[in-house]
Amino acid sequence: MNTNDDHDLPPPQTAQQALLALRERAEKRRYLVTQAVTDKSPDDMQRLVQELQTHQIELEMQYEELLLAQAEAESARAEFVNLYDFAPVGYLTLDALGCIRQLNLRAAQQLGSIRQRLLGRRLALFVAESDRAACADFLQQLGQSSDQRHTCELDMRRQDGSPWFGLLEGSQVSFTDHEPRYHVALLDVTERRATRDALAASETRFRRLFEQSADAVLLVRNLHIVDCNQAALHMVGASTKEQLLRQPVTYLVPELQPDGQLSADVLERHHQTLRRQGISRFEWYRYSLQGEGMWLETTLTNINVSGEQLMQVVWRNITEQRAAREQLRAEKEYTKSLLDNSLDAVVALDCEGTITAWNREAERYSGQAEAQVLGCNLFVLFPQFGERGRAMLRQVLETGERAMQANLPYAHRPGHYDAYMVPLRGPEHSTITGLLLVIRDITERNRLQEETTRLQLTRQQEVLSAILATQEAERKRIAEALHNGVGQLLYATKLHLLRSTDATRDKSLTLLEDAIRMTRTISFELTPGILEDFxxxxxxxxxxxxxxxxxxxxxxxxxxxxxxxxxxxxxxxxxxxxxxxxxxxxxxxxxxxxxxxxxxxxxxxxxxxxxxxxxxxxxxxxxxxxxxxxxxxxxxxxxxxxxxxxxxxxxxxxxxxxxxxx
CATH class of the missing domain: 3.30.565.10 (Histidine kinase-like ATPase, C-terminal domain)
Incomplete structure (x- = not known):
């Protein structure tokens, strides 16, 4: 029943096109057969033709199914070839000796050559010498089991010798001529290996730092200790890690901190800070196993250890530092109290004249609070003290000795003050690190001195008055004696001589007249009555x-x-x-x-x-x-x-x- 028409039809391009073509041919042949057999034919002939026609149709249908299956196989093969050759993972087929029988493009790229040159070559040639024994073991494992997958990570070398790391995963798939075949998937894990090595190195460094750290370091999971170093054991007085492991971080911590806060609240607050910021640092008080109290600077940090998120706790014993700090604070408070309670205004300056300290008396003198003047230049802030103050500052810096200016008047209020400028030296006493300006109000002192002077003058005047009064009284007594005694006697002598007839009377009268005049002059000089009278x-x-x-x-x-x-x-x-x-x-x-x-x-x-x-x-x-x-x-x-x-x-x-x- 085959005709030349079957050979004239073009081959189908697709399964659907082949099916339509066969359907068209079947309909055409059925029509021709039906036209060729007429009613004039015998019945047997008619039945035979019909059977042949049916058989022909069955064969054609089987042929259609075969074409359809072939088309699907071609499509699947094309997809397989596409997936195999262009897969992002290298695929190889190896024989029992490890020779490459088949490989895809990715595998060729990984090995650094073209497929034709790689076929028949042993895979071990592309493995570093240090890992070839591991490659042989991997092939041996593949040959010993046919139903298991095996993996191996090897240090590989490309054709040009450049290194990379490959992860091999393979299994035994079939036997050809009684020889096993192995399908192997090849992954480039160079980056993953580098990351893993870096992580391992980091963990090694962390473990070394963890164990050798001078600070106490603990690893905490869910606020419970899972590991600690020797410094932590030494700090709490423990001999083995078992004494601390699985204990809560509040172990050996009092319920209340010295400032009255609950220890649990302090820890929770800083744990929340750790979650927000990734780190938290605080100080708290705890005990050793022997009951000895200590202050610890505690630092909380999130850390990843072998892929697990843990909390790292670092303890640093600051008991001595805190005691020193408290002592320093107490000394500073004491110094501040001394400065604030000083009767003098005290101002600390740096070498440029910038104010670094300012006590209460200075606030009272100037009317400016400490917060307003700190960091300001004294000579700019108080221009009236500028040139004089700069001269003092230069003198102190040049000579290293204190300088003083006395009895200076205030600019904005009555009174006077003394100014002292003293050098402040560093720990070595070789360099001047600053200056101390002391302003002493001497207004009251001057007033007292003036009052003392006035009192002294008053006493001097009283003494002078007494002396003068005594002198004047004595002079008055002498003058009265001269006038009433000697003067009267001389006057009486003069009268007697006037009555005398002696030849020497004239000369005697002259002498007596001079004596009387002299006596009156002396008497006048001793006590001038006209001063009192006029x-x-x-x-x-x-x-x-x-x-x-x-x-x-x-x-x-x-x-x-x-x-x-x-x-x-x-x-x-x-x-x-x-x-x-x-x-x-x-x-x-x-x-x-x-x-x-x-x-x-x-x-x-x-x-x-x-x-x-x-x-x-x-x-x-x-x-x-x-x-x-x-x-x-x-x-x-x-x-x-x-x-x-x-x-x-x-x-x-x-x-x-x-x-x-x-």
Whole structure:
């Protein structure tokens, strides 16, 4: 029943196209057969044709199924070839000797050559010599079992000798000519191996550091100790790790910390910080196995050990450091207390003048708090102290000795102060690391000194008053004695001589007249009654009038004496002017003298000027001391005044006295 039409049809391209073509041919042949057999044919012939037709159709259907199966096989083969050749994993087929019988493109790339050159070569040639024994063992394991998979990691070498690490996984699959075949998958695990080696090295280093660390180190899982080093055992006084392993981290920790916090709360708070930040550090108190208390600086860190997330706890015994810190804090507080309770303002400076410390007294003096001035330059902050302070600072830095400036006035308030600047040296005492400025308020001291001076002057004036009063009383007594005694006696003698007729009477009367006049003069000089009766201005005028013009031409100028002066001061002024006149008459050899006595407010000025031959105000060491000027100096000093002498030989003398009027 085959016709040439079967050979004329083109081969099908796909299974669906082949099925449609066969279906078309079957329909066409059925039509031709049906047309060829007519009703005129015998029945047997008709049945035979029908059977042949049916058989033909069955064969064609089987042929269709075969074509369809072939197409699917080709498709599957194409997919297998695609998967095999372009798979990201290298595939090899090895014989019993380890020779490569088949491999894909990835395997060729891994071995560093093309497939044609690799076929028939032993896989061991691409294995480092150190791992070839392991490669042989792997092939032996594959030959001994047909239903198990075996793996092996080898140090491989490419065709050009470059190293890499390969993971081989294979199994025995079939026998050809009684020879086993092995299918092997080849993975490049170089990066994984490097990562694993790095991790192993890291873990080795960690273990070495863990064991050899000088700090106590513990590994904690779920807040329980799973490992610890020797330093941790030594710190808590344990002899074996079993004494600490599986214990909670709060083991040997008191329920309450010294500051009153619950130890469990402290740990939980820092555990939460560890979760947020990856690290937490704090201090807490615990005991050793022997009950000895200690302070530990505890550091919590998350760490990965062999793929397991653990918490690393580092203990550092800071008992001594904490004690030293507490002592330092106490000393600083003590120092701060001393500074704050100091009566002086104390300011610490660096070598540039920047403020580093500032006590309460300095705050009170300046009105600025410590927080406002720390870090500021003292001389910029207080310009009024600037140039003077910089000079002191330079002096201290250059000489290394303290500097002082005394009795400085405040800029914004009344009063005075002394400033001291002292160098601060480092531990070696060789370099100056800073300076200490001490400001001492001397306002009260000055007031007390002034009060003391005033009291001393008052006492001196009282003493002078007593002395002058005593002198005046004694002079008055002597004057009265001269006037009432000697004077009366002389006057009586004069009267007696007037009645006498002796030839010597005239001469005796003359002598008696001189004696009486001299006695009156002495009496007047001893106690000028007119000072008490008419005041200082008239008494000074009378003193000038009694000087003979032949001896000295004197001029007097008085001003401001309308209001009487204190009696003691009037007597002192009169006696000083009297003594100055006596000095001019006796020693100056002057023809003219000018006297000015002027009161202005609470100040009395006395100026006595002459045109005599002058003298040296500084006495010679070999000169005998007089009683004139020293007496005047003594009186001026007792009265709290000042004495100034301006004199040069041949150019006259000017003596000026300034006295306070109290």
């Amino acid at each position: 005041g200082l201005a008239y008494a000074l005028g009378e003193l000038v009038r009694r000087i003979p013009e032949a001896s000295l031409k004197a001029s007097l100028h008085v001003s401001g004496l309308e209001v009487p002066l204190p009696k003691l001061l009037e007597v002192a002024v009169y006696r000083m002017v009297q003594e100055l006149f006596n000095n001019i008459i006796r020693h100056a050899g002057a023809q003219e003298a000018f006297i000015h006595v002027v009161r202005e407010g609470d100040q009395l000025s006395i100026s006595v000027e002459d045109n005599g031959h002058g003298f040296n105000p500084e006495p010679r060491p070999d000169a005998l001391p007089g009683i004139g000027l020293p007496g005047i100096r003594s009186r001026v000093g007792l009265l709290g005044g000042t004495l100034h002498i301006a004199s040069r030989p041949g150019q006259g003398t000017i003596i000026t006295i300034e006295l306070p009027v109290r």
